[in-house]
Amino acid sequence: MTRTIACPENTDLLAFAAGDHASPVVRSHVDACPRCLRAVRRLRVEIGCLRSSLGPEPRGPSPALALPKASSGG
Numbered sequence: 001m002t003r004t005i006a007c008p009e010n011t012d013l014l015a016f017a018a019g020d021h022a023s024p025v026v027r028s029h030v031d032a033c034p035r036c037l038r039a040v041r042r043l044r045v046e047i048g049c050l051r052s053s054l055g056p057e058p059r060g061p062s063p064a065l066a067l068p069k070a071s072s073g074g
């Protein structure tokens, strides 16, 4: 096993994935740690989905969630 520095916390990876406050230490680590690199890539995909969801378009409840009312028998 190769000796590497401890993996950064998830919050650090998230910041790196978002491109905000990316620490050079985290950047260097992700470049050398394939495990964290995969995590960052996944986070970037999730961030893209979140930003898309936060768009101006209102997202109402899905009609599929509305179950048909059951008729109450007497």
Ligand SMILES: [Zn+2]
Pocket (backbone or CB within 6 Å): 006, 007, 008, 029, 033, 035, 036
């Ligand atoms: Zn790592």
